[in-house]
Each structure stands twice: as C-alpha cells, then as structure tokens.
Amino acid sequence: MNGMKTMMLLAALTALFMALGYTLGGSGGAVIALLVAAGMNLFTFWNADKIVLRMHNAREVDAISAPDFHGLVRQLAERAGLPMPRVYLIDEPHPNAFATGRDPDHAAVAATTGLLDMLTREEIAGVMAHELGHVKNRDTLIMTMVATIAGAISMLANFGLFFRGGGDNQNHNMLASLAAVIVAPFAAIIVQMAISRTREYGADRAGAEISGHPRALASALAKISGQAARIPNPVAERNPAAAQLYIVPTQVSQLFSTHPATESRIAALEAIALEMGAAPASPPSALSAHPTPPRRRSSALDPLRRD
Template structure:
C-alpha cells in the first residue's frame, strides 16, 4: 500500500511541477521541469536521509558520544525487530524528533537537544518508538521525498513570481503566472496533508506497541506540542515543507497542519493504553551517581543544578 501511495504521490507532484514549468516557460519549460523532477526523484531516493540531516546540521552519535540515548534507541529497535538505525542529535532548543531514510536498512532517527532537555526517559522512549514506528511502517521515504519535492515546488514558484510576475507579456499571462505560483505551493501542501495525518496515527500506534507505554508518548506529545509552536525552528522558517517530518507540527493551524490535532492523538493513545491494559514500558538504565541524567554522555560537574532533563546530553 505504501509503495502505491508513494508512486501516486510522486506522480502527482511531478505533474504539478511540470504544470508550473509549463506556465513559466511553455512546452520547453514543461520538458525541463519533467527532466528536473525525474532527476530529483532519483537523487532524493538515494540521498533523502543525507539531505534532511544536513539541512538540520545533525551530528551522528554512538555508544561513546551519547551512550544512554544510543542504547535507548538500540533497545527500542530490538523490540521492534528492526535493524539498528543511525542515531543523530540536533543542537536546537525546539523540542522535536524525526526519522528518515529510504527503508529500514538505511534508516536514521534524530532528536533535538531541546526535546531531550524537556522529557523524562520514558517520554523520550515513547517519542523515539514513534519514530521507529515510521521506519517499521516504511513511511520515511515518502516523508522525506515529499518534503524535498514540495520544497522545490515552492522555490520554483518563488522564482517564477520574481522573474515572470513583472514581465509585460499581457495582462492574462501575468495573471496566469501569479495564479500558478500561488496555487502550486498550496496544492503541494494539500498533498502533504492528505497522506500525513493517517500516517501519524499509524506511527503513534506502532510507537505505543514498541515502547509498551502509550501514556508516556501521550505525555510527551502534551509537553512538546506547545513548546514546538512557541520556540522558533530555523529549518522550518527557511523550508516550511520540512514541518511534516516532525512528531508534532510547528507554527501552523490545525486546518493547514500535516498532523492530526495533538489532542486527538493523545485521546487515541489513551484508548490504546486502555486496550493494552498493563504498561510494559522500557526498563530503566542503571544510573551511576553523580550522573543526573539517564542519557547524558558525560557525568555533570557539581555546578549545573539547572539541568532539567533525564535525557539532556549537554546539561542545558
């Protein structure tokens, strides 16, 4: 089903890209847009994870640089019967996380330091289990490719508005150009929303099953949803298409969000918790004092009482 969905989505976005190219450059523009779209689809298929991770300035961590966080993801991947993904941290205050990669064998998961600073260990486990749910459901390819191509459509529309909007080629041509550069990004956003909302519910359920603790994921969503709206995210500011990658949306209304309303997701997780009965959860990692964090790679000095999290690798 996801393979069919991916094919249909890419065909729709490619057609949209061609239509915009035709509006801006006639039949020649449509052909160029088709070639660009084909090359972009192929390039993104093989390099989507690298594109997204570089966009976020993510740094890869391992058992030496972030042992507890890495082991937590490792334990969750084992529970999900998934290959161990690459693990990344993003030095950013906005609390969020995402997964990327074309398939489970080439997957990567990333979390911001802001997320680790805000949540308890069980809540972080719920969030990362959600991201592994995307990997298990094979959502990561479509998530990344949609973000990349939709971003390209937006950039092409802006290019057309700047270089074609002011040309004196007739009133009708100018109106057609303006209509195209406004409609194309909006249509790309509609495509994103159409596939993203049901996918998030699926990843929430998968994450609840992987972690065994749906209430922890519900608690995490409640904590980070408001902060994700309030704290600026520079990546989303420069490329709004990346918002669909995150576990919660940023700076968008429910009407135009690629995610279901957080309250509805929490209610669904509470129902899952009731169905599951007892909470299995992830066994805590033994903590050696004076380490104040279950996920800190380095034991803190006596100075930082401002440490707020069981998972903050920087002690912020």
C-alpha cells in the same frame, strides 16, 4: 489503505508540478518538469539523510558517547525488528525528534537535547518508538520526496512570476501563468499536509506497539507540543519544509500544520491503549495538550519498564 492514499497523493503532487510546467512552458515545459522531478527525487533518494542531518548540525553518538540514549534506541529497534539505525543528538533547546534515511537499512534517528531534558525515559522511549515507526513504515523517504517536489513547485512558481509565456495570446498566457503561480504552491501545501498527517497517525500506532506504552507517547506529545511552538527552531524558520520531519509541528496554527491536532493524536493513542488492554485513563486532564515547562532530568536514565 494508507499506503495507497499516500501514493495517490504523491502522484497528484507530481501531476501538479507537471501542470505548472505546462502552464509556463507548454508541452515542453511539462516534460522538463517531469525530468526535473525525477532528477530531484533520485538525488533525494541517495542524499536526503545527509542533507537533513547536516542542516540540523546533528552529531552522531554511540554506545560510548551516549550509552543511555543509544542503548534505548537499540532496545526499541530490536523490539521493532529493525536494523540498528544511526543515532544523532542535536544541541538545541527546542524539543523535537525526527527520523530520516531511504530505507530501514540506511536509517537515522535524531533528538534534540531539549527533548531529552524535558521527558522521562518512558516518554523518550515513546517518542523514539514513533520515529522508528516512521522507519518501519518507510515514511522517511516518502516525506522527503514530498518536501522536495513541494519545494520545487514553489521554486517554479516564483520563477513563473518573472518569466511568463508570450506569443499571440500573451494576455491569456499572462493571466494563466499568474493564476498558476498563485494556486500551485497552495495546492502543493494542501497535498503535503494530507500526506504528512496520514503518516503521523500511522507512526503513532507503530510507536505505541513498539514501545508497549501508548500513554507514554501521548504524555510526551502533551508535554512538548506547546513548548515546540514557543521555543525557536532556527532550522524550521530557515527551511519551513523541514517542519514535516518533526514529531510535533513548529507552528501554532492547525490550518496549515503538517501534523494532526495534538488532541486528536492523544485521543487516538488512548484508544490504542484500550485496544492493548489498558485500564481507562483517569483523570482525562492528565493527557491534555497544555504546555508543560521543561524540567531537567537526571543524566542517569532508569531502565525501560515492561508490562
């Protein structure tokens, strides 16, 4: 059901791009917009992971340079039945993580040093299991395509502000173009948010199943959500479309957030924990979304516990 909803929303986003092209350039503009969208998605298909990782100055690590973190990801990938992804670290205090790559055979996962410093090993396992959930659900390619088309719509709308259609009905064309360049980017944001929020709930469930600890992921979300909104994220500030990549949003407002409210995600994870046979949580405040100041972890990671 979520897959069908995602494809319908992605089709709507492409149609919006074509409609904007038609408004600005007639039927020829719509065809050009379709060709541009296809070309951008083709380029994204092959190069998205490289672009995203370079954007974050991520450095690849292995079993020698980061044995604890790399080993944890390997253990989770085996549980998920996935090929071992490439593993990256980002030297930033901002606590966050993301996954990228066109398919499970070409996937990469990354986490910031700020996130690793803030969480326990079990919580880190929950976060990385969430990212592997995105890989398993093939969200990484879909979300990159969405960001690409949404970015193209904004670019085309900005272009339309300066180059409007002319002809015998110039005033009408001017009003239509002005309406299009204002409405289209806003509509693209709405569709992008709908797709991203749907995929986040799916990745939370997949991550809970992979790690076996839904409440550890819930605890991680509670800890990092407030700090992620407070600690600067230079990449997201330069490229707002990157916000949908992360496990938690980088802005405070939920109205235009690409993620569901943290409280809603925690509540859904609690329901999953009960489905998996866990005892009811007590007290509820233990999983509240109030920000928790970062703390330094021991460099030695404890073994991941199994129930």
